[in-house]
Amino acid sequence: MISKITKYLNRQTNAAPLAVFRICFGIMMCFGMIRFWYHGWIETLYIEPKFHFSYYGFEWVKPLGNYTYLLFVICATAALMIAMGYKYRLATITFFLSFTYIELMDKTTYLNHYYFISLLSFVMIFLPANAYFSVDNIFRNTSYKNVPNWTIDAIKLLLGIVYFYAGLAKVNSDWLFRAMPLKIWLPSKYDIPIIGNSLMHQDWFHFAMSWCGMIYDLAIPFLLLYKRTRLFAFLMVLFFHIFTRVLFPIGMFPFIMIVSTLIFFDSGLHKKIIFFIKNVFKGLAPKGTINFKAYYSYHFRKPVITMFAVFFAIQVLFPFRHVLYPGELFWTEEGFRFSWRVMLIEKMGISTFKIVNSETGQFFYVDNSDFLTEFQEKQMSFQPDFILEYAHYLGDHFTVQGHKNVQVFVESFVALNGRLSQPYINKEVDLYQQKESLKPKDWILPFNDEIKGL
Amino acid sequence: MFTLRKVFWSVLVLWCMLACSSSSEGNPNGGNNGDGYDRGALLSNLADNIIIPAYQDLSAKLSTLKTAKDVFVATPNQSNLETLRKAWLEAYKVWQFVEMFNIGKAEAILYGFQMNVYPTSVSDIESNIASGSYDLEHTNNNDAVGFPALDYLLFGVDSDDTSILAKYADDKYKTYLSDLVNQMESLTGMVLTDWTTSYRDTFVNSTENTATSALNKFTNDYVFYFEKGLRANKIGIPAGNFSATPLPEKVEGFYSKVHSKTLSLLALEAANKSFNGQAYNGAGKGESFKTYLEFLKRDDLVSAINTRLDEANTELEGLQDDFYKQINTDNTKMTQTYDALQKIVVLLKVDMLQAFNISVDYVDADGD
Known part of the structure; x- marks a missing residue:
């Protein structure tokens, strides 16, 4: 066993796939940052709101006013440096920190694929992705033809976890036996040419899509691993991601996944890509000679390997933390995020806050648009941790305004996967007295139905 | 076998498919060519049987209001005041059927804001009347025009009917009352005409x-x-x-x-x-x-x-x-x-x- 592991850890492989991955990742991230700016989202998501929803334990991470733009510039620059392989270590660390900071500023914008990028960029800090075909090679006069095989496997494993867990999450009765939420989402895509008005509202189509989606997610990592099924799997990946991109507003995620999947291919393909790039940039080829070394060797090999072992163990276990909470996961969302539950449920809510003077019993309702953007209000309305944080914000706000004996109650209704809306939060509980923690929130009302599944 | 070129082409083809489908205008009828739902029929029912008839009725009621106003302004007596009030109420009732249709011309000219913003501002109304110069369309006057302003002018401008009638001895009050009613009628006419001439089809096809x-x-x-x-x-x-x-x-x-x-x-x-x-x-x-x-x-x-x-x-x-x-x-x-x-x-x-x-x-x- 031990010898097998040692043998595996010593196995070397061509460095080209890692180099191509680095280049693609850097370019896409740089483009992603520019796109975010171009759409005006820095302004609307991070600068305009008066109030930002924080992650538990990261309340100190806030937008930096107009310097938020600078943060995006730093992040985009780091991404470009990663693509070039210029000062790679510094670039990946900077990218990881700035990107993660951006994501932590307001959890309203939480997306699984942003979390994926954070994790991936963290992993990349420790990978020798600049060993080959990088600007660093030129400055150091050294390039490496091979890298440890496990460094490429680390990326494959992370991708595999994302797919496989997304598939596991779909193994539930709503997804498979009620075809929810596709039954809600697909009919609204009646605009799409040809299939819009013929397929999108068909019952069988909802079920077919649900089941295929689940099977696809569960199977794709394995199909990509085996050489015989790889090309087929890649075509599936192309089809699936482009199809979902047509259907849903999921931004760059499909492209990131498609390009990332290339890492599963043999180095032959990657060598060709590098050859292609070399051709394009012929004129820029460096004058000096570069020493080619056969193998890249880690300075801190043991700590890095140990760290990866711990990291992946956490990745494998963390998505299951919801079993520690009572109640229906989709309803309470305790342990929902950071678990690859991607495009899994359709949930909407309305939450009306009531500010009460506990002495006199006088009360009034809050107009949420006075404090939140519409996007924030939408996200707040069906997620308990948002509701609690906002309740505290309101309590503090009205106390400072001079209101006495402030209590904050919420009347909240939530509809999940096409069920009629139900009361969501116990309206008798003064949320101003409740503290955020990782403990179960007993003021969430029970979900009067059952969703079976993982 | 598997070559970079194949990948390149397949990506390109799929990309084109994607680009085509997301840039397309969609099916203009949203229509009923499959056995899907006919959203165009929903919109035409709204337009033809609900929205336009309500506007037509409102327009008619505002014409009546305008006539009653003309009579009252010519002869401000108790019976003409009663008729005017009745006409105001009839129009106000129909207004309840159109306020929700803040779309098309109504949205563009901020129609709703010029018809029913309440509480109305007595001080704005009185200062408009006193100065005799005002731009009724200005947002600052949204709370000095429309049905709520008429509510004030016909019922609240003084303590009882005798004193109210006395106010209309003053031409400035007559003019303001008259201007308000005319403005409401003309705005409604604009919105209605837009619906009946062009917007109806735009609306119905925008599914x-x-x-x-x-x-x-x-x-x-x-x-x-x-x-x-x-x-x-x-x-x-x-x-x-x-x-x-x-x-x-x-x-x-x-x-x-x-x-x-x-x-x-x-x-x-x-x-x-x-x-x-x-x-x-x-x-x-x-x-x-x-x-x-x-x-x-x-x-x-x-x-x-x-x-x-x-x-x-x-x-x-x-x-x-x-x-x-x-x-x-x-x-x-x-x-x-x-x-x-x-x-x-x-x-x-x-x-x-x-x-x-x-x-x-x-x-x-x-x-x-």
């Missing part, structure tokens, strides 16, 4: 699922109106749901005293008819939110909404004619009515919008 399509805008507007125009403005705000104490002077029809309930009941009826696709004239029914929901197999939601609409109607019926009095005597009944309306807001805003899964204009970011 795509985008933030700016008529279908989605209408749906959002409808829900917004129910929440704001009906629930909050008519009941919630005066009942003090959004303030530390009740604000009874903010009721609709504050100066005429007795019409607030009538107007609210009609507003609810209008919302009900739009939801169920019932024609403005007669009992004919057509495609509507109701039938759309039924197509989506949400009969449970349809019956829940209709039950709640009936319950809210019962609550409203139980109130006094004059909400100002109701709030000052027994505000609990007002807040109960608010609660009944709020239940409908929940069903519309959460359940119905979820069922339609329409692209909303405010979520301008990626999903995942």
Whole structure:
């Protein structure tokens, strides 16, 4: 066993796939940052709101006013440096920190694929992705033809976890036996040419899509691993991601996944890509000679390997933390995020806050648009941790305004996967007295139905 | 075998497919070529049987109001005042059927803001009258024009009818009254003409699922109106749901005293008819939110909404004619009515919008 592991850890492989991955990742991230700016989202998501929803334990991470733009510039620059392989270590660390900071500023914008990028960029800090075909090679006069095989496997494993867990999450009765939420989402895509008005509202189509989606997610990592099924799997990946991109507003995620999947291919393909790039940039080829070394060797090999072992163990276990909470996961969302539950449920809510003077019993309702953007209000309305944080914000706000004996109650209704809306939060509980923690929130009302599944 | 070129081409082809499909305008009819739902029929029922007939009626009622106003201005006596008040009320009632249609020309010229912003501002009205020069379309004058301003001019400009009539000995009052009515009539004419000449077809054909399509805008507007125009403005705000104490002077029809309930009941009826696709004239029914929901197999939601609409109607019926009095005597009944309306807001805003899964204009970011 031990010898097998040692043998595996010593196995070397061509460095080209890692180099191509680095280049693609850097370019896409740089483009992603520019796109975010171009759409005006820095302004609307991070600068305009008066109030930002924080992650538990990261309340100190806030937008930096107009310097938020600078943060995006730093992040985009780091991404470009990663693509070039210029000062790679510094670039990946900077990218990881700035990107993660951006994501932590307001959890309203939480997306699984942003979390994926954070994790991936963290992993990349420790990978020798600049060993080959990088600007660093030129400055150091050294390039490496091979890298440890496990460094490429680390990326494959992370991708595999994302797919496989997304598939596991779909193994539930709503997804498979009620075809929810596709039954809600697909009919609204009646605009799409040809299939819009013929397929999108068909019952069988909802079920077919649900089941295929689940099977696809569960199977794709394995199909990509085996050489015989790889090309087929890649075509599936192309089809699936482009199809979902047509259907849903999921931004760059499909492209990131498609390009990332290339890492599963043999180095032959990657060598060709590098050859292609070399051709394009012929004129820029460096004058000096570069020493080619056969193998890249880690300075801190043991700590890095140990760290990866711990990291992946956490990745494998963390998505299951919801079993520690009572109640229906989709309803309470305790342990929902950071678990690859991607495009899994359709949930909407309305939450009306009531500010009460506990002495006199006088009360009034809050107009949420006075404090939140519409996007924030939408996200707040069906997620308990948002509701609690906002309740505290309101309590503090009205106390400072001079209101006495402030209590904050919420009347909240939530509809999940096409069920009629139900009361969501116990309206008798003064949320101003409740503290955020990782403990179960007993003021969430029970979900009067059952969703079976993982 | 597998070559870079193949990958390149397949990516290119798929990319083109993607680009084509996302840039296309969508099916202009949203029509019924499969056995899908005909959203065009929903919009044409709204336009032809509900929206345009309501505007036509409002336009007719405003013409009557204008005539009555002309008679009154020529001879300001008690009987002409009564006729004028009656004509005002008739038009105000019909207004309840169009306020929710803040789309097309109405949205472009901020029609609603020039017709029914209340409470009206007595000081703005009086200073306009005193100065004799004013721009009625200016946003600063939104609370000095429209039905609420007429409410003040016809019922509240002085303590009793004799003194009110005495005010109209002053030409400045006559002119202002006249200008207001003329303005309301001409604005309504503009909106109606736009509907009957060009906007009707634009509206009916705009069925795509985008933030700016008529279908989605209408749906959002409808829900917004129910929440704001009906629930909050008519009941919630005066009942003090959004303030530390009740604000009874903010009721609709504050100066005429007795019409607030009538107007609210009609507003609810209008919302009900739009939801169920019932024609403005007669009992004919057509495609509507109701039938759309039924197509989506949400009969449970349809019956829940209709039950709640009936319950809210019962609550409203139980109130006094004059909400100002109701709030000052027994505000609990007002807040109960608010609660009944709020239940409908929940069903519309959460359940119905979820069922339609329409692209909303405010979520301008990626999903995942």
